[in-house]
Every structure is written in structure tokens, then in C-alpha cells.
Amino acid sequence: MHTTTDEQPAATRPGARPWLPPAGAFWAGRWRDGAEAFAVHDPEDGRRLGEVADVTPAEVDAAVRSVAAAVWGGAPWPAWRRREALHRAAELLGERRAELVGLISGEGCKTVREATAEVARAAETLRLSAECTGRLTGETLPFDDTARGAGRLGWYTREPVGVVAAITPFNDPLNLVAHKLGPALAGGNGVVLKPAEATPLTALAFAAALLDAGVPAGRLAVLPGAGARAGRALVGHPLVDLVSFTGGHRTGAAVARAAGAKKTLMELGGNNCVLVLADADPARAARAVVEGAFGVAGQNCLSVQRALVAAESFDDFLAETLAATGRLRVGSKRDPLTDVGPLVSAREAARVGTWVAEAVAGGARVRAGGRREGAFHWPTVLTDVPAGARLTAEEVFGPVLTVGAFGDLDEAVALANATDFGLQAGVFTAGIDAALTVAERLRVGAVMINDSSDFRIDAMPFGGPKRSGVGREGVRYAVEAMTEPKIVAIRRG
Numbered sequence: 001m002h003t004t005t006d007e008q009p010a011a012t013r014p015g016a017r018p019w020l021p022p023a024g025a026f027w028a029g030r031w032r033d034g035a036e037a038f039a040v041h042d043p044e045d046g047r048r049l050g051e052v053a054d055v056t057p058a059e060v061d062a063a064v065r066s067v068a069a070a071v072w073g074g075a076p077w078p079a080w081r082r083r084e085a086l087h088r089a090a091e092l093l094g095e096r097r098a099e100l101v102g103l104i105s106g107e108g109c110k111t112v113r114e115a116t117a118e119v120a121r122a123a124e125t126l127r128l129s130a131e132c133t134g135r136l137t138g139e140t141l142p143f144d145d146t147a148r149g150a151g152r153l154g155w156y157t158r159e160p161v162g163v164v165a166a167i168t169p170f171n172d173p174l175n176l177v178a179h180k181l182g183p184a185l186a187g188g189n190g191v192v193l194k195p196a197e198a199t200p201l202t203a204l205a206f207a208a209a210l211l212d213a214g215v216p217a218g219r220l221a222v223l224p225g226a227g228a229r230a231g232r233a234l235v236g237h238p239l240v241d242l243v244s245f246t247g248g249h250r251t252g253a254a255v256a257r258a259a260g261a262k263k264t265l266m267e268l269g270g271n272n273c274v275l276v277l278a279d280a281d282p283a284r285a286a287r288a289v290v291e292g293a294f295g296v297a298g299q300n301c302l303s304v305q306r307a308l309v310a311a312e313s314f315d316d317f318l319a320e321t322l323a324a325t326g327r328l329r330v331g332s333k334r335d336p337l338t339d340v341g342p343l344v345s346a347r348e349a350a351r352v353g354t355w356v357a358e359a360v361a362g363g364a365r366v367r368a369g370g371r372r373e374g375a376f377h378w379p380t381v382l383t384d385v386p387a388g389a390r391l392t393a394e395e396v397f398g399p400v401l402t403v404g405a406f407g408d409l410d411e412a413v414a415l416a417n418a419t420d421f422g423l424q425a426g427v428f429t430a431g432i433d434a435a436l437t438v439a440e441r442l443r444v445g446a447v448m449i450n451d452s453s454d455f456r457i458d459a460m461p462f463g464g465p466k467r468s469g470v471g472r473e474g475v476r477y478a479v480e481a482m483t484e485p486k487i488v489a490i491r492r493g
Contacts, residue, residue, distance in 0.1 A: 021050075021052075021201055021204030021205050021207075021208060022208070023053075024037060024051060024052035024053035024204075024224065025052065025053035025055055025059070025204075025221075025222060025223055025224060026204065026207055026211075026220065026221060026222045027059070027062065027063035027066055027067070027192075027221035027222075027223065028062065028063065028066035028218070028221075029066070029217035029218050030217075032053065033053055034053025034054065034055055034056075034059060035053075035056055035059065036053065036054040036055075036056060037051050037052065037053055037054055038051070038052065038054045038197070038224075039051050040052060040107050040198075040199075040200060040201055041107075042106050042107065043108075043109060043198070043342050043343070043344050043345050043346075043375045044332060044333055044341065044342045044375060049106055049107055049201065050201055052200045052201065052204065052224040053223070053224055053225070054224065054225045054226065054230075055223040055224065055225040055230045056225075056229070056230075057229065057230070057233035059223065060192075060223060060225075060230055060233040060234050060237065061233065061237065063192055063221040063223055064163060064165075064192055064221070064234065064237045064239050064240060065239060066218060066221065067163050067190035067191070067192055067218065067219060067220070067221050068162065068163050068190065068239040069218070070190055070216065070218030070219045071160065071162055071163060071188075071189065071190040071219060072162070074216070074218050074219070075216070077188060077216055077219070079133040079134070079136060079188070080133070081214070082130070082133050082185060082186055082188065083130045083131070083133040083134070083186075084130075084214065085185070085210070085213045085214035085215050086126050086127070086129050086130035086133075086182060086185065086186060086213070087126070087127065087130045088213035088214060089126050089209050089210050089212075089213035089215070090123040090124075090126035090127045090130070091123075091213075092209040092212060092213055093119055093122055093123040093126070093174075093206075093209060094119075094120075094123055096205075096209065097116070097119045097120075099205070100115075100119050100174060100202065100205060100206075101115040101116050101119060102115075103173075103201050103202045103205055104118055104119070104173055104174055104199075104202050105333045105334065106201075106333075107173070107198065107199045107200075107201050107202065108170055108171070108173050108198065108199045108202070108344065109170070109171065109296060109297055109299055109333070109341055109342055109343055109344045110296055110333065110341065111333045111335075111336075111338045111339070111340075111341045112333060112334060112335075112336055112338075113336060113338075114295065114296055114341075115333075118172060118174050118175050119174060121175045121458060122174045122175040122177075122178040122206075124458055125175055125178040125179055125182050125458045125475060126178055126182050128182070128458060128459055128475040128476070129178075129182030129183050129185070129186040129475050129479070130182075130186065132183065132186045132187075132475060132476055132479040133186050135476070135479075136157075136158045136187065136188075136479070136483060137158070138155055138156040138157040138158060138485065139155065139156065140153070140154070140155045141154045141155060141156065141487065141489075143489065151491055151492050151493055152489055152490065152491050152492070153489070153490055153492070154487060154488055154489030154490060155487070155488055156485040156486060156487045156488070157485070157486050157488070158187075158480075158483040158484065158485060158486075159188070159483060159484060159485075159486045160187050160188035160189040160482070160483055161187070161189060161241040161242045161263060161482055161483060161484055162189060162190070162239075162241035162242075163189065163190050163191075163192065163239055163240050163241050163242075164180070164184040164189045164190070164191045164192070164240075164241070164242050164243075164244060164482055165191075165192050165194070165234045165235055165237070165240045165242070165243045165244070166180035166181060166184065166191055166192070166193045166194070166244045166245075167193075167194050167227070167231055167234070167235070167243070167244070167245045167246070167247065167255070168180060168193065168194075168195050168196055168203070168246055169196050169246050169247050170196035170197075170198040170199045170299075170344050171296060171299045171300055171301075171344075172300075173195065173196065173199035173202040173203060174202050174203075174206055175458075176246055177193065177195065177202070177203050177206050178206070179458070179473060179474075179475070179478065180193070180244045180246075180473075180478070181193060181206075181210065181220075182475060183473075183475055183478035183479040183482055184244070184478075184482050185210075185215060185219070185220075186475075186479050187479050187482040187483040188483070189219075189241075189242075189482055189483075190218070190219040190220070190221075191219065191220055191221070192221040192223060192234060192240070193207070193220075193221065193222045193223065194223050194224070194225060194227070194230055194231050194234055195222065195224060197224070197225070197226060197227070198344050198345070200222075200224035203222055203224075204222055204224075207220060207222045227251065231255070231258075232254075232258050235255050235258045235259040236258040236259060236260065240259075240262065241262065241263065242262065242263040242264070242265070242481070242482060243255060243259045243262065243263070243264045243265070243266075244264075244265040244266075244473070244478070244482075245264070245265070245266045245267075246266070246267045246268075246301075246473075247268065247269075248268060248269055248395070248397075249268040249269060249395075249421075249467045252266045252268040252469075252470075256470075263481070264470055264471070265469075265470065265471045265472075265473055265478065265481055265482075266469045266470040266471065267301065267423075267462065267463055267468070267469045267473060268467060268468055268469045268470075269301045269395040269397070269421060269423065269467075269468060270301055270302065270305075270395060270421045270422070270423025270424060270444075270453075270464065270468050271305050271306065271392070271393065271394060271395050271396075271419045271420075271421045272302060272303060272304055272305055272306070272421075272423055272424055272425060272426075272444075272453035272454075273304075273305070273306040273307070273308060273415075273416040273419075273425050273426075273453065274288075274289050274292070274304050274306070274307050274308070274425065274426040274427070274428065274452055274453055275308050275309075275406075275412050275413075275416060275425070275426070275427045275428070275429075275438060276289075276307060276308070276309040276310060276313060276317055276427075276428045277310050277313075277409075277412075277427065277428060277429040277431070277434055278310035278312050278313050279429055279430040279431055279434075280310075280313065280428035280429050280430065280450075281428070281430075282309075282313050282316040282317040282320050283320045284428070284450075285317060285320075285428040286317055286320035286321040286323075286324055287320070287324055288426070288428075288451060288452040289304050289307050289321060289401065289426075289452055290321055290324040290325055290328070290379075290401075291452065291454070292304040292426075292452030292453060292454030292455075293305070293307075293379070293399065293400075293401040293452075293454075294325070294328060294339070294340055294379040294399045294401070295454065297340050297341055297342065297343050297377070297398065297399045298352075298379075298396065298397065298398045298399035298400060299343060299344065299397055299398065300454065301395070301397075301423060302423065302424055302453055302454045302455075302456060303397075303453070303454055304401060304426070304452050304453050304454060305391070305395070305396055305400070305401065305402065306392065306401075306402050306403075306404070306416075307321070307401060307402070307403045307404070308404050308405070308406050308412050308415055308416060309403060309404070309405055309406070310405070310406060310412075311405045311406065311407055314403075314405045317403070318367070318381075318383065318403055321381060321401070321403060322367055322368050322381060325368045325369070325379050325381055325401075326368065328340050328379050330376060330378055330379070340378075340379055340399060341376075342374070342375035342376045343375050343376070343377055343398060343399075344375070345375055346374050346375045348375070348397075348398065349372050349374065349375050349376060349377040349398070350372065351398075352372075352377050352396060352397075352398035352399070352400060353372045353377060355389075355390050355391055355396055355398075355400070356370060356380055356382070356391070356400060358389065358390060359382060359385050359386070359389045359390075359391050359402075360382075362385075362386040362389055363384055363385075363386050364382045364383070364384050364385040364386065364389070364391075364402075365382060365383050365384045366380065366381075366382055367381045367382065367383055367403075368380060368381040369381060369399070369400075377398055377399055377400075378399070379399045379401075380399060380400045380401070381401050381402075381403060382400065382401070382402050382403070383402070383403050383404070384404075385402045385404065392418075392419070393419055393420070395421065409434065409437065409438070412438070413438060413441045413442060416442055417441075417442065417443050419466075420466050420467045421464070421466055421467050421468045422442075422443045422444040422445060422464040422465040422466040422467075422468050423444060423445055423446075423453075423463070423464040423468040423469075424444055424445060424446040424447070424448065424453040424454075424456075424464065425442050425444045425446075425447050425448070425453050426447070426448040426449075426450075426451055426452045426453045426455075427439070427442075427447060427448075427449055427450075428450055429449075429450070435449045435450075443465055443466065444464055444465070444468075445461075445462070445463050445464030445465065445468065445469075445472075446460065446462075446464070458474065458475060459474060459475060459476065460474045461473075461474045461476075461477045462474040462477070
């Protein structure tokens, strides 16, 4: 591939379909193939889908410098134009839905049904981002509240932080990109995106929609590449003002070390628990838990990984859970009847199988699933999982659910909190007092009452304590984090 001869302006190449990425990367207002490249494959069957740039540190440097120059030295981009561009981009996602569904499902792990839902959510994320441009307000400051402020008046406004580095995962290759780029652009920033190595085509197609909608080309860069090389160069760049990262805790720690003393937003996963109290409807709870555990083959930071059930309801809940799990159809992502598709790679499916085998060696019982074939791992339900097993302590990021019993509410809360993660949780109960007690005592970022941990709307503040992250995303809260107050004070006389 080439760095110069294959450069093209922001408009797509003649004859190219506008919804598909016209080249392997984008920066400095041009589509580029880059000096190096890597192939993108369908994890289901290994089919080669295309080729993208594998950007070098030198190319990262050029891209960041170009975005910084556009933000700090380029033409102004007023809030009303940001709002119009983001609304138009949301419309374009709808118009290009079929092609985006094909990209999301092809290079990723989502079924066509799940990919279709993701396109709709990404459009909603952009609409929410657009509306936040009208909320970038400040206020006057009470300088006369202190004797030292006499004769002065002032106010503050919210200004862009500057250059946002966004690093996104494979499991939501469109909506999680929208969750970073939408708020960053709404706040008036420039963005340099490094998408997941497994799913760069969707990110490039999303960038094409933003450009076609009127986002200034200089304020955007998309740089596919390896995290150890491109990602490290990006987050450590001195002209990057804020790093927004979604991924695993171990990688997040490495990102923080490479970033140094700069602003960060990090969502680092969870080991999410649902409590089923004795007065809950076991069938209703089981349906929600199964859906929350096995959607996207469990490759979701909000997936239900642990169900803790009142001892007197355990047998009924387990029977309902096994019945619901047994009705799930495992198969090709391209089949509209498929409920559970492949993991992102055969390697990841093998890792999940290893975790299950470790638990079984420690005494756990496989009640459903446990089978693996290539990148597929069948939805698996385990009981009697020993304390300290990785399935109870870490994020499996695969289609595995553990089911355990508790005696009283104190034990339930203690078991739910017995993990280093705290993203979201759910509780099923008919009693409002018990529900609120559990919600108060769980150390998590969100508690879903009579719903699974997997529920989220994109307007929510999103994140959690402990190892689940730093700060909060969710559109409005990301816009706030990606802007900062600037004070102006006037001394009279």
C-alpha cells in the first residue's frame, strides 16, 4: 500500500459507493492507504473482507498534529453547525443501514438482528450528541461574594478540551464509536480514533458518514492499527488532551501509563450480577437473565455473568433458565433466526472454554452448553462454581452464566460485591423496600430493578467504581468531560 499515490480527498473516490470506506485510514483531510496494511476477516468462517492501514507511529504523529492544527488554528466551527452535522449524520446512518449492518455483522460478532439494532442506537447517540450543543452553557460568578472581588464581574463558558484520542472495542463497532465521536464533536473538539483491530471497516464507514454530513475533515482522523504500536503512540502524544478508552482493565492500566498526566475517560468492563429475591417471578427473571447473559455471545460489558438466587427459589429459577437457554439457536450471524453467533475469534472461544474447564476442575457443574467449535461457544450455564474461580472474579466476555444460591439479603449483597468490578447489576423482587435496600448497598454504577444488568439507554451516565473505569460516559456526561470551564473576569474602573 502507499502513502501518497493513493491519497484521496475527503469525498469518496469516483465510482465508489459512498457508504463504504474508500481507503484504509483517514487523516489531514484525506483518505489514505498508509505505509503498511493488515487484512480484516470474518471470524465466523475466516473470509477475507478487506484491507486497512496498519498505521505507524510516524503516521499517528502526523494525524494528531493535523487535528490539533485544525482545532486551534483552523476555521471556527460554531455550535449550530455542529448540531446540524450530527443530526445529518444520524440521518445518513439510517439511509445506509443495510450496508452498515453488513459491515458490523461481517467483521464482528453480531447477528444481523443485533447489528440492525446497533445502527438504530448509533443514530440515537448522534441525535443526543447534537442536542447537547445547546447545553454548553456557563453562568455568571459572584465576585462580590468576597471583599477581594470588589469592582469585578465575570462568568465562565464551556470550551473544548482540544484533541480527543478515542480507542474503541470490537463488540459495538458503530455505537461505541458514536459514543466517543458524537460527544467529542458536539463539544467542538477534534478526534483521533483508533478502532478495534477486528472491526475497523465499520469505523471507517462511520467516518465517511460524518464527513458527508458536514463534519470538517481536518477535525477527524481514523487510524486502524495495533494497540501496542498505534494505540501507544496515540495516547502518549503530547498534543492529545483527553483519552477516551473502552476495553479491558489490564489494557486500560497500560493506556493510563502511556497517557501520563492527562484527562482520561475509561470504561473497563464488569463482572455483573443479578439478584433474584424469594418474592420474584422466577420465569420472568430467568428470561431476562438469559437474554442479558447470551446476547452478542456474551461479548458485552453489561452481560449478566452471575445470577444469585434466593435458596427457596433456586430450583425453579434454574429450571426456567435451562429451558430458556435450550431454546436459543446457535448459528451463522447471517441467518436472521440465529440468537447466538460466534465470538470474535477462535482464540477467544478457546479462552472461554479454558475458564469453564478450570471451574469444572474445581467442582462446578455444567448444566447447559459447554461445547466449543471454532469461534463458536455454546451458551453455558454452571452451578456450584467454587469461590475464587475466574468466572466469579473476572470478566469472562463470553456466553457463560453462573448460578448460585444465597440465604438472606446480607449474604446476597456480600456475594454480589465480592468482585473488583462494579459496572451494573440487577435485582428482581416484588418489594420496593428490598429493591431500594439492595440498590443502596450494591457498589456499582447502576442498579436495574426488575431488569437485568444488560439494560442501558444511551442518555444514562455510564461507568462504575472499582476496576470498572474512570469517570462517566453516556452522551451528556461525555460532552461535559470533553469540555472544560473558562473564566473571564473584568475589573471595572
